[in-house]
Amino acid sequence: MLITSMLVQDGNDGSDRLFRKLMKQVAVVAGITHVAFGLLFYWHQVPWLSWVNVFSVLLYVLVFWLMRTDRNTFFAWLLVVGEIVAHAVLAVTFVGWDSGFHFYIMLIPPVVMVSPLQNAVAKMPAVIAVVAVYVALDYSLREANATYAMPPAVQDSLYYFNLVAVLAIMVFLAGLYYRLVVRNERKLQRLATTDALTGLHNRRSLTLYATDLLSQTQPLTAILCDLDNFKRTNDEHGHLAGDQVLITVARLLRQSVRSRDLAARWGGEEFLLLLPETSAAEAAVVAERIRQRIDAAVIEMGGTTLPVSATLGVAERKGQETLDQLLARADEALYQGKHAGRNRIVCMD
Secondary structure (H helix, E strand, O other), rough: OOOOHHHHHOOOHHHHHHHHOOOOOHHHHHHHHHHHHHHHHHHHHHHHHHHHHHHHHHHHHHHHOOOOOHHHHHHHHHHHHHHHHHHHHHHHHHOOOOOOOHHHHHHHHHHHHHHOOOOOOHHHHHHHHHHHHHHHHHHOOOOOOOOOOOOOHHHHHHHHHHHHHHHHHHHHHHHHHHHHHHHHHHHHHHHHOOOOOOOOOOOHHHHHHHHHHHHOOOOEEEEEEEEHHHHHHHHHHHHHHHHHHHOOOOOHHHHHHOOOOEEEEEEOEEEEEEOOOOOOHHHHHHHHHHHHHHOOOEEEEEEEEEEOOOOEEEEEEEOOHHHHHHHHHHHHHHHHHHHHHOEEEEEEE
């Protein structure tokens, strides 16, 4: 019942599905637990609380049903919080403070802080209200006589069961929140380092990786790949067609290089590959393979086959060249290829 912390919204459909799946699991566990409580109270002749647990079971059945879609998430969250408070109040009233049912109310404030409520201004009144309810219960019922006196052994068992259950849920909640934070950090990292359209490294990401490669003494070769007449494709067939060309070329680049090579969308229709431990001659073979695959690619859009080819410039790092110096020579090779007729590779070395 505390997986409501998953309501930290990140707009991710996978997170929504995960939340609903976990909420369903919690509804099942909570329902079974309340069945056990209902039987316990019935056995010890506390009929009111037995019926209360029947109601709680039905409520969690409803929560399970509501979790079929994310439209009902907030309403289901309210039902769960209301059930926790109402069940705790009734339980400590009928069987006494020492039963430990009041512990569950302590779980609500941290849940509220990660709930769908949009900001701290909206959350604080809810937290204050829950704290007030708990303090009022403590003040009025701690020393009060229970309506139904349960055997001491049963009372002690309930107390320790509820105490351990609440501590376990708190640990689970902390672990879940940590997993959410890590998941969102990874998502932000991907967004910061990946080109959204092609899935390749973006310019910033490749520049960071290149810093590490340049600190090593191994051979390093750069390949600049520029699509020929790409503006014409956009103008004649539309930007969706241009996007499809870029996506296809990015896929071909990934298929044409090794796992340790770096492929990035450098800007617009230009791609950059960095090949560590690779000479210019070896990189020229890779570049030619890429050129042939792009030239042979069949990309259809609206019943029309889109023309696509690329010119590639290859340059191997010399001495202690910086990345800018290396790319300047690769760009010069690319420039020569464009002026020589396009759809070819030129190696500076």
